[in-house]
Amino acid sequence: MPIPATPAVDRSLLRDDVFGRLRDAIVDGTFAPGEQLKDGDLAGWLGVSRTPVREALLRLGQSGLVVTHPGRSTVVSALDPHAERDARGVVAAMHELAVRESVGHFSDAQLDAMREANRRFGVAIELGDVEAALRADDELHAIPVRASGNHALATVLDQFTPVIRRAERLRFGSFDGQASHARHAELIRLCADNDVDGAAMVAFDTWHSLSTTASPGNEGDAEASARPLPEKD
Missing domain, CATH: 1.10.10.10 (Winged helix-like DNA-binding domain superfamily/Winged helix DNA-binding domain)
Incomplete structure (x- = not known):
């Protein structure tokens, strides 16, 4: 056999x-x-x-x-400031697109999940827990990406988001993390109000405002x- x-x-x-x-x-x-x-x-x-x-x-x-x-x-x-700048522009544009394609289609459960993620993000920033802040930030921004249903967009983000992660770690360990918390709250409000242009602009600014962290x-x-x-x- x-x-x-x-x-x-x-x-x-x-x-x-x-x-x-x-x-x-x-x-x-x-x-x-x-x-x-x-x-x-x-x-x-x-x-x-x-x-x-x-x-x-x-x-x-x-x-x-x-x-x-x-x-x-x-x-x-x-930590190359030029590479981070280029990746930051791409990631910001992808999140702007995700929000544009998602606003008007969010369920109440999705909006509540964004609010809960931002609540945990704020707590993590207050406690100086960078890892928890990054996890909550990931969860919040992943909701519009999934809601968009745009797999090409998600693939681009998987490639370029890690390049700017090191910049995020420094940001969330500083007072600027509070600014991110406020931007998240405004993003969620605009999404709930079905304000496509306003929400897309905040999504873009949230990512594009990350500063470079390279040291020679x-x-x-x-x-x-x-x-x-x-x-x-």
Whole structure:
């Protein structure tokens, strides 16, 4: 009797998980600008083979979060103000479009979810909990994106939002986080009033107002390159 064919294992979830964990480790500062990323070390840390790690590094390179020098090394990119400016413009435009396509179609439950996310965002800002603020901010802005039903828009945001995440982390750790809380409240009010132009303008300004955070000289940070990988979960 012949051996039955074994269904192919879907590796997409593994690839996405590896990509997400490496992306988040760069955004949250676990891997610092200028730090060298070795696929073998990363594979050991994540408990996977080198293949999904290499694929993830390629995707991170497309997002501008790492820089690969062929035949030499892959390092975390410096906080480049020009790259952040370009990504900020794209992300702001996508969120403006998401709001334009969503206003008038929000359910009461969706608006309530935005209000609840902003409430938690405000509490997190008051407590200085940057991670909680970022999670709440993600949840709030994801609602118009999902409501738009525009998958192309969501794909663009997945690529470019991580580039400006490092700017967001500094912003939400400062007094400017209160300004974001007020902008969120105004955005929700305008969405509830079905004010397409007003809501779209606030959505654009919320993202476009993020300041750049680059500091020169990070590319060659030898101390960062020598740091050990974080403990495996």
